[in-house]
Amino acid sequence: MSADHEQHPLFMPLVFVGGLIFGFGLGFSHMAQPEIVLNFLQFEDFGLLFVMFGAAVVTGITFFGIKLVRSTAPFTGTPYARRLKTLDRNVVLGGGIFGVGWGLSGICPGAAYASLGIGNVAILYGIVGMFLGAYVQGYWRSARAEGDAPASTAD
Amino acid sequence: MTATALLAVAFGELFPNGISHYAIGGLLVGLGTVVIYLGTGIAAGASTFLESTLSYVSNLSRFQRYVSSRDWRVVFTLGIVAGAAVYAVTFQSGLVSSSLHQPATTGQLYDVGGLTLWMTEVQPWRLFLGGILIGIGTRVGKGCTSGHGVCGVGSASSASLVGVATFLLIAIGVAQLVQALGVSP
Numbered sequence: 527m528s529a530d531h532e533q534h535p536l537f538m539p540l541v542f543v544g545g546l547i548f549g550f551g552l553g554f555s556h557m558a559q560p561e562i563v564l565n566f567l568q569f570e571d572f573g574l575l576f577v578m579f580g581a582a583v584v585t586g587i588t589f590f591g592i593k594l595v596r597s598t599a600p601f602t603g604t605p606y607a608r609r610l611k612t613l614d615r616n617v618v619l620g621g622g623i624f625g626v627g628w629g630l631s632g633i634c635p636g637a638a639y640a641s642l643g644i645g646n647v648a649i650l651y652g653i654v655g656m657f658l659g660a661y662v663q664g665y666w667r668s669a670r671a672e673g674d675a676p677a678s679t680a681d
Numbered sequence: 682m683t684a685t686a687l688l689a690v691a692f693g694e695l696f697p698n699g700i701s702h703y704a705i706g707g708l709l710v711g712l713g714t715v716v717i718y719l720g721t722g723i724a725a726g727a728s729t730f731l732e733s734t735l736s737y738v739s740n741l742s743r744f745q746r747y748v749s750s751r752d753w754r755v756v757f758t759l760g761i762v763a764g765a766a767v768y769a770v771t772f773q774s775g776l777v778s779s780s781l782h783q784p785a786t787t788g789q790l791y792d793v794g795g796l797t798l799w800m801t802e803v804q805p806w807r808l809f810l811g812g813i814l815i816g817i818g819t820r821v822g823k824g825c826t827s828g829h830g831v832c833g834v835g836s837a838s839s840a841s842l843v844g845v846a847t848f849l850l851i852a853i854g855v856a857q858l859v860q861a862l863g864v865s866p
Contacts, residue, residue: 540720541753545760546767548713548827553768554782555706556698560803561787561866567856572695573703578830580704584711585835588718604722608836611823613843620822621829621844623814625851630859631811632803634826635819636727638812639758643765644773645791645798652808652815659816660731664743667821671742 534601551581552640559641560632560649567629627659701781713764714831717757724836726828727761728819730754773797787866802866807859822848 555577556562566574592606599606611617628634633641633652641649696703717725733747733754747754771777773785774797789800801808819825822844824833829848833841 537721538753538756541717541725541756542760542763544713544715544717544720544725545757546713546764547716548710548757549761549764549766550768551706551709551711551713551764552761553706553765554709554772555703556783556785556787557706557710558765559785559787559799560801560808564803564856564860564866565787567853568860569853569857571697573698573700576700576703577707577710578826579834580707581711581714581831582834584708585714585718585724585831586837588715589724589832589835592719599718599720599722601720602722606718606722608838609724609726609828609832609841610836610838611833611840613840616821617823617840617844618847620818620820621847622818622822622851624818624822624825625848626855627811627814627816627818628826628848629811629852629855630814631807632856633808633811634727634815635731636761636825636827639727639730639761640765641801643762643767644769645793645796646788646801648801648803648805648808651805652812655809655812656728656731656816657735659813659818660728660820661735661739661816662813663817663820664732664735664739664741668741668743 537601540601548636549640549643551577552637553644557637557640558644558646560637563628563632563634563637567632698783698786702783705781710827710831711835714827714835723753724828724832725754725757726824726832727758728815728825728828730758731816732820769798770796773799804864804866807864818848 552558557577565571589608597605631652638649638652717723732744733751736744736748736751772782785799788802790797791800824844829841829844834845
């Protein structure tokens with residue numbers, strides 16, 4: 527995929543506005559507060575279910591409904607498609623590692639960015655950690671991909 | 682007690698802070714995703730930003746594959762930070778109020794130049810160590826709470842449903858274990 531699709535003058539402004547609404551929602555729903563996420567995981571307040579599944583219902587209706595109206599996105603020409611990934615061992619392994627981190631800290635990537643926006647400077651410990659973790663797995667997987675020639679781009 | 686009253690008590694225990702701000706926030710998270718999807722066809726997740734941003738400073742093949750999307754992912758993330766900041770300036774600072782909104786009951790509120798900001802009390806080591814595991818796990822597992830949880834579940838993707846079930850169950854176990862060990866917050 528080239529970066530040509532980013533040439534539409536409204537592409538970047540739209541992505542920013544989408545992020546703005548997304549981040550406001552994370553602030554309003556208190557998902558930007560790790561304590562609230564931990565309260566959910568400790569069965570003290572089940573409100574998080576409304577956030578995650580409320581959002582999934584909105585995207586679900588759109589992802590399935592838009593295809594009845596048009597087939598490609600106006601700013602990119604990209605065909606509308608559902609977000610489908612291959613189900614393999616990595617989904618379970620990675621999901622498990624993410625689960626340990628989420629349960630330990632109460633943070634996840636989107637909510638961590640939003641947390642910075644509500645003034646939670648301490649979240650930088652978590653964000654720096656995320657970059658370190660992403661780098662470690664990228665280093666390891668890049669080295670492995672170069673080991674098995676030809677380089678695979680699995681997933 | 683009548684059945685209705687029992688239900689009300691049970692509801693109050695499950696949702697001690699009510700549900701309106703959770704439901705509205707969730708709809709907005711979905712709306713933000715939908716705005717981007719309708720315009721661009723992209724189902725945006727938040728964790729790819731970690732790897733795509735590393736491509737600016739690292740030549741590793743694992744990061745370079747995201748070069749074509751790295752610019753808009755930075756814009757998306759800046760949008761998320763800015764959107765949360767708009768929340769901080771309005772509802773969190775009391776400039777705007779609504780019965781559907783719930784003020785913060787956790788952490789510490791502090792004041793900077795008339796703005797009310799919020800700070801977590803969760804210990805730094807939990808954030809840092811958790812962050813490292815999240816950086817590894819979300820990238821190996823092909824998504825996080827937004828990519829799998831919102832876009833993937835909305836797509837009825839079996840990989841995402843398995844991913845969400847996995848990280849949700851493990852996170853519940855870990856959070857309860859850490860609590861049982863007396864770590865708080």
